[in-house]
Structure formats: structure tokens, C-alpha cells
Amino acid sequence: MTAQMFFIGFFGISAIWFGVVVFRTFSMVRSALALLFSQTALGAMFLAMQAEFLGVLQIMMMATEMSIMAIFMVMFMMDPGGMGTMDMTHQKRLSLWAGFVSFVGGVAIAVFVDWGPIAAIAPDAAQQTIDLGLEILGRSMLIFEMAGLTILTAMIAATAISIPELKGKQQ
Amino acid sequence: MNLILIIALLAVGSYLVAVIENWTIKGKFRLAAPAMAAMAMLGRESVLSHKPDRLFFETAPVLLLLSALLAIATIPFAPDLIITDLATGALFINAALVYVLVALLMAGWGPNGAYAMIGGWRFLGQLMAYAMLVVMPITAVVMRSESLLTTQIVMSQDDLWNIAYQPLGFALFFIASLALCFLPPFDLPIAKGELAGGVEAEYSGVRLAVFRLGRLMLIFTLAAAIVVFYLGGWSGPFLPPLAWTIIKTMTVAVVMLLAGQLMPRIREAHLLSWGWKIGIPLALINILIVGFLVLMVP
Numbered sequence: 001m002t003a004q005m006f007f008i009g010f011f012g013i014s015a016i017w018f019g020v021v022v023f024r025t026f027s028m029v030r031s032a033l034a035l036l037f038s039q040t041a042l043g044a045m046f047l048a049m050q051a052e053f054l055g056v057l058q059i060m061m062m063a064t065e066m067s068i069m070a071i072f073m074v075m076f077m078m079d080p081g082g083m084g085t086m087d088m089t090h091q092k093r094l095s096l097w098a099g100f101v102s103f104v105g106g107v108a109i110a111v112f113v114d115w116g117p118i119a120a121i122a123p124d125a126a127q128q129t130i131d132l133g134l135e136i137l138g139r140s141m142l143i144f145e146m147a148g149l150t151i152l153t154a155m156i157a158a159t160a161i162s163i164p165e166l167k168g169k170q171q
Numbered sequence: 172m173n174l175i176l177i178i179a180l181l182a183v184g185s186y187l188v189a190v191i192e193n194w195t196i197k198g199k200f201r202l203a204a205p206a207m208a209a210m211a212m213l214g215r216e217s218v219l220s221h222k223p224d225r226l227f228f229e230t231a232p233v234l235l236l237l238s239a240l241l242a243i244a245t246i247p248f249a250p251d252l253i254i255t256d257l258a259t260g261a262l263f264i265n266a267a268l269v270y271v272l273v274a275l276l277m278a279g280w281g282p283n284g285a286y287a288m289i290g291g292w293r294f295l296g297q298l299m300a301y302a303m304l305v306v307m308p309i310t311a312v313v314m315r316s317e318s319l320l321t322t323q324i325v326m327s328q329d330d331l332w333n334i335a336y337q338p339l340g341f342a343l344f345f346i347a348s349l350a351l352c353f354l355p356p357f358d359l360p361i362a363k364g365e366l367a368g369g370v371e372a373e374y375s376g377v378r379l380a381v382f383r384l385g386r387l388m389l390i391f392t393l394a395a396a397i398v399v400f401y402l403g404g405w406s407g408p409f410l411p412p413l414a415w416t417i418i419k420t421m422t423v424a425v426v427m428l429l430a431g432q433l434m435p436r437i438r439e440a441h442l443l444s445w446g447w448k449i450g451i452p453l454a455l456i457n458i459l460i461v462g463f464l465v466l467m468v469p
């Protein structure tokens with residue numbers, strides 16, 4: 001139990017620290033990969049909390065997503081290496097307030113929501129995977145299908161508007 | 172004990188992979204060649220490029236090594252010879268191998284060199300093409316075994332190996348494995364003769380040695396994964412289980428290394444186009460066929 005608490009705490013603090021690094025660095029790739037390692041630490045937290053499938057999934061998904069984000073950050077920012085003297089931050093007061101409000105909101109949800117009784121013993125990892133599969137293909141199927149369809153629509157729409165018009169010219 | 176034994180296997184296996192790679196490229200089978208090359212590399216100066224991102228530059232080779240090492244943790248070499256039989260084993264292999272991409276991005280961005288950077292970002296595009304072809308065939312394999320445990324996956328192939336049960340999935344996974352190890356014809360991030368070494372271009376000396384070792388371990392890991400997913404793992408007559416795993420893994424490694432020597436390098440645009448327009452539909456068809464077989468055929 002104490003080892004478990006230690007690792008949950010350790011990965012929790014790592015996640016927060018890497019989250020801070022995201023804003024401390026001026027290199028866009030460093031920033032994106034710091035966010036990746038923050039999310040990886042969250043995945044490790046899931047593992048420490050015996051939610052194996054969620055943990056492995058988090059560690060897997062985030063690596064690709066954050067790497068893709070890195071290339072977009074490099075493409076859109078004026079000084080992606082962060083080696084110039086350019087200040088790329090803006091709307092500081094607004095973001096300060098937004099950050100503060102979401103922090104308070106998050107803490108309030110964590111403290112005041114009735115989470116129900118805490119499970120004394122987590123089912124073993126194989127059973128969790130089975131339960132998750134039954135949940136996704138049962139009660140929650142509609143939600144997941146809707147989410148999948150929405151993402152697919154967004155992807156097709158984004159691709160469609162980013163393709164230059166081909167009328168009258170060869171590709 | 173298992174840990175030490177598997178790491179020893181990985182070391183010997185990677186060395187043999189290096190011997191085979193040398194043989195496929197230069198046409199001479201020399202057992203001492205990798206040792207000589209390693210000594211030469213370790214003896215050389217490890218040059219640091221101008222204004223590098225030192226953190227990424229140093230981390231990249233180690234991360235590449237680490238991801239191959241983590242992936243091997245859930246691969247069984249014999250019924251009891253596995254580092255950790257995770258309940259999410261098949262997914263964990265994939266999760267560990269995604270960090271190959273992160274390592275190559277770091278190796279591309281870190282040294283502050285144009286060729287390296289192009290190589291690194293190219294691999295991101297390459298991942299877009301092969302990622303689904305890794306995950307979807309694994310899904311079909313897991314559908315048959317009804318478990319993510321890798322030992323269970325091996326045991327599900329007692330009657331018929333997956334290479335015969337789902338040949339389409341095997342073909343896709345094999346091609347995706349070549350792309351994941353950036354072996355020819357998918358050696359886009361390195362692209363000798365075009366990018367002058369790409370992500371490897373700025374590495375030299377001991378750092379290059381670690382990078383190359385990571386890639387050799389990656390090839391061995393992927394070959395072992397193919398054996399577990401499609402070639403019945405440790406099962407086989409007469410010989411002990413471990414011997415079968417080693418024989419199969421080395422055979423797959425030889426085929427992987429030979430396959431690339433027979434083909435020209437594929438263009439990034441073609442790779443993406445074929446991956447999405449041909450590969451993913453085929454992978455979905457494979458899932459449908461396997462689903463049909465699992466449910467309809469007793």
C-alpha cells in the first residue's frame with residue numbers, strides 16, 4: 001500500500017512538473033514533448049492505481065498525438081526553436097484568470113462531487129479489460145459510436161477544406 | 172532470472188541480426204564484423220554539432236534502446252520464459268514501440284542539422300502510414316485468442332498458426348514491422364545517399380553505437396513479436412520451446428533484412444497513399460474475415 005501511494009505521488013508530481021516545463025521552455029518541440037511526458041506520467045499513475053488497460057492506452061496514444069502536435073507547433077510558431085528573443089506569449093492576464101478559474105473548478109469537482117463508495121479491491125487486470133470491453137459494446141456503445149462518427153466527420157471536413165481547388169489545373 | 176536470460180538472448184540475438192544485416196548488404200558472412208565495427212565506433216570521437224538541443228540529442232539513442240527493451244518485456248520465449256506476462260501484453264508491445272517515433276523525433280530535432288531534422292519529421296509521416304497496420308492486425312490476433320495476454324495468444328495457435336488463419340493480417344503486420352524498424356524499403360528517416368544518414372547524420376562515436384544497437388534490438392524485438400503473433404511462438408516438435416522461438420525469430424529477421432534489399436526505397440507520398448488507401452481497407456477486411464471465422468467456424 002505504501003509503495004503504491006509512493007508511486008502515485010511520484011508520478012503525480014512528475015506530471016505536474018512536466019506540465020510546468022511546457023510553459024517554461026521556448027522551444028516548441030521541447031514544449032510538446034514535455035506535455036507528452038506529463039501525459040505519460042499520468043498513464044504511469046493509472047498503472048500505479050491498478051488500472052492497467054487505461055494506463056497502457058494513455059501511454060500509447062499520447063506519444064503519437066503529442067508528436068503530431070509538435071510538428072504543428074513548429075509550423076505555426078514564428079520562432080519554433082526558441083533561440084531568438086521574440087516573445088511568443090500574449091493575453092497574459094486572460095490566461096492567468098482562465099487557468100485560475102479552471103484550477104478552482106477542477107478542485108471543487110474533486111472535493112464536492114459524491115464519488116460513491118470506493119472499491120476495496122480492484123478486479124484483476126484481465127477482468128478489467130473484459131469489463132471495459134463489455135461496457136464499450138453495451139451500455140456506452142451509442143456514446144462511443146457518436147464520438148467516433150463526430151471525429152470522422154471533423155477529419156473529412158478538415159481534409160476537404162485544406163485541399164486546394166483543382167478546377168482546371170493538374171495536381 | 173528470466174530478466175537476465177532474456178536480456179542475454181536479446182544481446183546475442185541483436186548481434187546475430189547485425190551479422191545478417193552485414194551479410195545482406197555486403198554479401199559476406201563474417202561473424203566478427205559487428206564486433207569490429209562496434210570497436211571502431213567506440214574508438215572514434217563522438218562529435219557534438221553546433222548549438223544542439225543537448226537534452227534531446229543525448230536522450231534519443233537511449234530512448235530508442237529503451238523502447239525496444241520495454242517491448243521485449245511482454246514477449247514470451249517459452250511458456251515460463253517471459254519478463255512480465257501483463258494482462259495487456261499485446262497492447263503494451265505497441266505502446267512501447269510508439270516511443271521509437273519519439274526517439275527519432277528527438278534525434279532529428281536535437282542535433283540542429285537540416286538532414287537530421289528532415290529525417291525525423293519524415294518518420295512522423297511514416298508512422299501515419301504504418302501505425303494502423305500495426306494495431307489493426309494485432310486486433311485480429313487478439314480477437315482469435317480472446318485475450319491480450321501474449322502467452323494466451325501463443326496457445327490460441329495450437330491447432331493452426333495465425334499465418335495460415337489470417338495470412339492477410341500477417342502480410343500487413345510484416346510490412347508495418349519493416350516500416351517501424353525503418354528497414355529498407357522504408358528507411359526514409361535514414362535514407363543513405365539521399366539524406367546522408369538523416370537522423371543518424373550528426374551522430375558519431377559512442378552515441379552512434381548506442382543508436383545502432385537500439386535499432387538492432389528493435390529488429391530482433393519485432394521479429395520475436397511476429398513469431399508470437401503469427402508463427403505459433405514456442406510451439407514445434409522435438410526441440411525444446413526456447414530453441415523453436417530462437418529458430419523462428421532468426422528466420423523472420425533474415426527475411427525482414429533480405430526483403431528490403433530487393434526493393435527500391437518507397438517515396439513518402441506513395442507510402443502514405445498506399446498505407447491509407449490500400450493498407451487500412453485490407454486491415455479492416457482482415458478483421459471482418461477473422462470475426463467471421465471466430466464466430467461461425469467452430
